[in-house]
Amino acid sequence: MTIYNLGSINIDKVLRVPHFPAPGETLAALGYAEGLGGKGANQSVAAARAGAATVHLGAVGSNGGAMLRLLEADGIDLSHVARLDLATGMALIMVDGTGENSIVILHGANTAVPEHAVAEALAGAGPGDTLVLQNETNGQLPAAVAAREKGMRVVYSAAPFDAEAVAPLLPHVSVLLLNEVEAAQLSAATGKAVTELGVPHVVVTRGAAGAVLHDAAARTGTACPSPRVEPVDTTGAGDTFAGYLAASLDQGLGWDAALRRALAAAALSVTRPGASASIPAAEEVAQFLRRAG
Ligand code: RIB
Numbered sequence: 001m002t003i004y005n006l007g008s009i010n011i012d013k014v015l016r017v018p019h020f021p022a023p024g025e026t027l028a029a030l031g032y033a034e035g036l037g038g039k040g041a042n043q044s045v046a047a048a049r050a051g052a053a054t055v056h057l058g059a060v061g062s063n064g065g066a067m068l069r070l071l072e073a074d075g076i077d078l079s080h081v082a083r084l085d086l087a088t089g090m091a092l093i094m095v096d097g098t099g100e101n102s103i104v105i106l107h108g109a110n111t112a113v114p115e116h117a118v119a120e121a122l123a124g125a126g127p128g129d130t131l132v133l134q135n136e137t138n139g140q141l142p143a144a145v146a147a148r149e150k151g152m153r154v155v156y157s158a159a160p161f162d163a164e165a166v167a168p169l170l171p172h173v174s175v176l177l178l179n180e181v182e183a184a185q186l187s188a189a190t191g192k193a194v195t196e197l198g199v200p201h202v203v204v205t206r207g208a209a210g211a212v213l214h215d216a217a218a219r220t221g222t223a224c225p226s227p228r229v230e231p232v233d234t235t236g237a238g239d240t241f242a243g244y245l246a247a248s249l250d251q252g253l254g255w256d257a258a259l260r261r262a263l264a265a266a267a268l269s270v271t272r273p274g275a276s277a278s279i280p281a282a283e284e285v286a287q288f289l290r291r292a293g
Contacts, residue, residue: 001128001250003047004152005243006057006118006143007040008110008136009067009081010089012275014235017094020102036070037091037275038110039134039159042236045276046243046265047132048074050285052250056081057121058137059109064088070276080121084109089136099231099270105160111138118143127151130250132242134158135165144172155246158182159238163189175201175249177242195221203259205241207234210263213255224259227267227292236275241266244285264289 015029036045040058048054056071059082067088068078087108094102118139122131131147133140133156140156147154157177158166166186170176176199178186183194183204194202195214202214210226244265248258268280268288280288 001130002053002055002125003044003130003132003246003250004055004057004121004125004147005040005044005047005132006113006137006139007043007132007134008038008089008105008107009036009041009056009058009060009064009071010038010091010105010110011063011067012037012091012093012235014093014095014274017096019096020094033273035274035277036067037093037236038089039136039157039239040110041067041071042239042275042279043132043134043157043243043246044071044076045074046240046279047247048076049279049281050244050247050251050261050265051282052247053077055079055121057113057118057143058082059084059086059113061086061088061109064109080117082109082114082117084112086112093235095233095235095273099234101233101235103235105136107136110136113137113139115139115142119146122146122150125150125152129153130155130246132246133169135160135162140165141168141172144169148172153249155242155249157238157242158186161185170197170199173199175199175203175245177203177205177238177245179205179207179238201255203245205238211241211259213259215255224256224263226263227288229267229271231270233273233278234270236278237266237270239275240269240279243279260289261285264292
């Protein structure tokens with residue numbers, strides 16, 4: 001079936017730094033690179049490299065051509081991406097010697113996605129298709145409502161976390177993806193544990209420790225470990241996980257296999273620099289899983 005992803009497209013401007021600067025400190029960078037990023041674009045690239053038919057919904061400005069060519073190179077359908085008279089989204093990223101990052105985003109065109117374009121794209125979708133969402137665009141709620149009316153699976157990464165954006169979406173979400181910090185923030189905002197949100201499946205990622213799947217119907221919480229790797233750059237690891245997980249569920253894998261595959265893909269992505277550029281292809285993930293046993 002098809003993955004429809006309403007998501008941001010950013011130009012990532014990445015500085016490698018010896019450490020994150022303190023307020024008032026001026027620091028010399030060790031290197032600079034530009035690449036395709038945005039939580040949405042990264043998730044589309046991950047889903048496409050996992051082998052899923054992927055349609056990206058979003059918007060860029062006139063300086064977004066290079067980013068679109070990179071998405072196109074992965075076979076992603078861009079016919080519903082709006083070209084607007086605004087700046088393309090941008091992210092200023094610092095990555096330190098341990099692979100940790102610090103990110104500032106400028107929304108630009110990402111928060112001006114025309115709602116009619118989303119509705120038009122979803123008109124062709126149906127039961128068995130998947131809608132993927134994050135928090136770097138406008139229009140998530142009407143898209144989620146339309147998708148659920150069509151019987152689609154809705155996979156939502158609640159990042160960057162914003163309690164006001166998350167709460168109204170929850171009744172329409174099939175799979176909610178949170179990291180541990182976001183899970184704690186959501187519990188504080190709603191006064192509920194992640195198991196009490198009314199979402200059928202909640203996956204809490206725990207960085208190098210893997211992920212926990214909370215299955216509301218089965219009333220279970222199952223931990224899935226992550227393969228151990230030496231981190232170079234953790235940027236986009238959560239997006240790699242989300243895109244691979246959505247694609248794997250779409251391809252009919254069970255939860256256990258889908259989580260193992262998504263965690264393996266995310267682990268591989270942190271061993272190299274960049275966001276979209278670091279996302280492994282399906283065959284590489286399969287080999288990595290075979291070696292890990
Ligand atoms: O999740 C990583 C992404 O966050 C980066 O690619 C950056 O563009 C921001 O959206």
